[in-house]
Amino acid sequence: MPRTKWYLSTPFRIALLAEAIFVTAFLVIFGLLVIEMENEFFDQQELALNNEYRFLNDVYVQGGVWATVAAVERNTRANVKGRKIYLLTDSTGQKLAGNIDDSVLPSQWTLTDSLFELDADERYHSAAYTIGTMHLLLGVNGFEVSEIIARAMVTLIWSGLAVLMLSILAGKIIASRMNRRLNHVTDVLAHIAAGEFSARIEFANMSDDIGLMASQINRALATLETHIDGVKQVSADIAHDLRTPLTRLYILIASLEERSQADGHGQDIFDQITVQTQQINAIFDALLRITEIESGTLKDTFTSVPMQALCDEIFETYQAVCQDHGQSLTFESAVPINSIHGSHALIFQMIANLIENAVQHCPIDTHIRLVLAGNQISVIDDGPGIPIAEYDKVFQRLYRLDRSRNTPGTGLGLNFVQAIAAAHGAHISLDDAAPGLKVTITFPK
């Protein structure tokens, strides 16, 4: 029975798709939020830097250079955590106050509104100002902002992963629940295909979409079963109703024959009547048997059939028959074939029918080959073959090639072959053996 892996099932794939859309949307929204937060932080820091500059500028206006230097030193000392950087220089760039060395400054330190990197780890959001003839560099640690953003990103990734795991888990649970039902439907349909028409889907009373579908399938199956039972009943009735008069006919012919034997006339006519009656019976039997094979009820009797032994048996049986018809039969088995799950009697009949067809429809000196290779059995002759245009027609019921109308047979031989092949899930193909006909039966592996 083919089973869908849970990770290939439709419900799981839907769950995964939903998850992918959700996570993408989440990432986009969060990304926008982070950018917005970053801008806001930056603005706040800039405002704080500007406020400090304005304060120091006021100090300079009121107290002059030394008051400013003192104020910067005071602020530098108050900056306990080192979150801020200060550097106050005179017009020549000589350091007057501050907590960083003027040597760390880049040559063009007058850059404004930029991030100032003290070293790789410490980035400062800095600004340069002018107070009188002095230069002032103020910076506030930008690390906090980057850290908040980085943390947010880490949180985002972890929560994304968690959501992913949860949705795979949820998807798997949903998928396996759904799969139980879908597999049950698959099982039921496989039973139907095997000819058990009484199989039904069990959850058809559930009112969700799949339950509704199941109840529709069950309704269709019930109709199908009624029809098939009808056909079976009709076959049984025909069998009885036709066989009874046929039996009486046999009896009447036998009685009449016995009576007329006294004067010895008409024996040839009785023989012909008997042959014709037997022909009617043979066709009738063949049709009933084909119907039986097609109904699939014989599957219960299937066992493991060793093909090599079966073909040996057929070869032994028909080699002598072919010789008596002035023909020859050979058996080639290339690759040792595995056993086939099926009916020994039916497979035997199928191959026997193919060989008998060749024997009957081919002239003297025809060479017939029985070839067993892999999971294929072929019967190949070098006789007159069949016109390619007739390949499909020979499988029609009671169809006979024009040239075969006067050879004995029911015209159902290939229908048997086809019905038996179908019952085993095997495929029949006809090929031109140039000259002759090649019939190949391919069994499922």
Added chain:
Amino acid sequence: MMHILVIEDDQTQSAYLKKGLTELGHQVSVAEDGKVGLVWALNETFDFFIIDRMIPGIDGLSLLKSIRAAGVSTPVIFLTALGSVDNRVEGLRAGSDDYMTKPFSMEELAARIDALARRPAIAAVESSLVVGDLKIDLLSRVVTRAGTLIDLQPKEYALLEALIRADGRVLTRSMLLEKVWGFQFDPMTSVLETHISRLRAKIDKPFESPLIHTVRQVGYRLHASH
């Protein structure tokens, strides 16, 4: 001579059966209804039952099950219009000894009755079978006639064994095809005739008196000439 009970509702057929079996020296009683047939089968002594499956009263299958449940082990042949493999299996499971599909020939029926009626109790362990100067060893599958070793193909051997085991009785074409090949169909070619002729060429031709005899339009039997 056997006392045979025929349970069959169709009068043309029951009359034919009665006539044919009487000519073969049997005594025949006919029941046309399943219930009547069941009462007779349980209360009188018969040597053989021939039962149609579709009869009024009780159907043939239930009738046979009742007879077997009552401990009656008289041999039974089902004679029926229901010829599918399923029907056959059902019939044999219900306890019939053989199963014939209509239309039937009297010769075929007679041969099958004969085969069942005189079926010997399953012999202990036989290691060889002997007819006249023909001997087959069942274990080594060695066949000799008048001391000469005869080489047989497996199907020829199976055919010979079936004929010998029939103990001089006729085996019909369909009985042989069933026994030796397991055929449930009538082959279009002369499968049986071909193998019989091969067998004859090996065990009869080189010797003075033939053992395999053709019974015209019926089948074959094997016996030593008298």
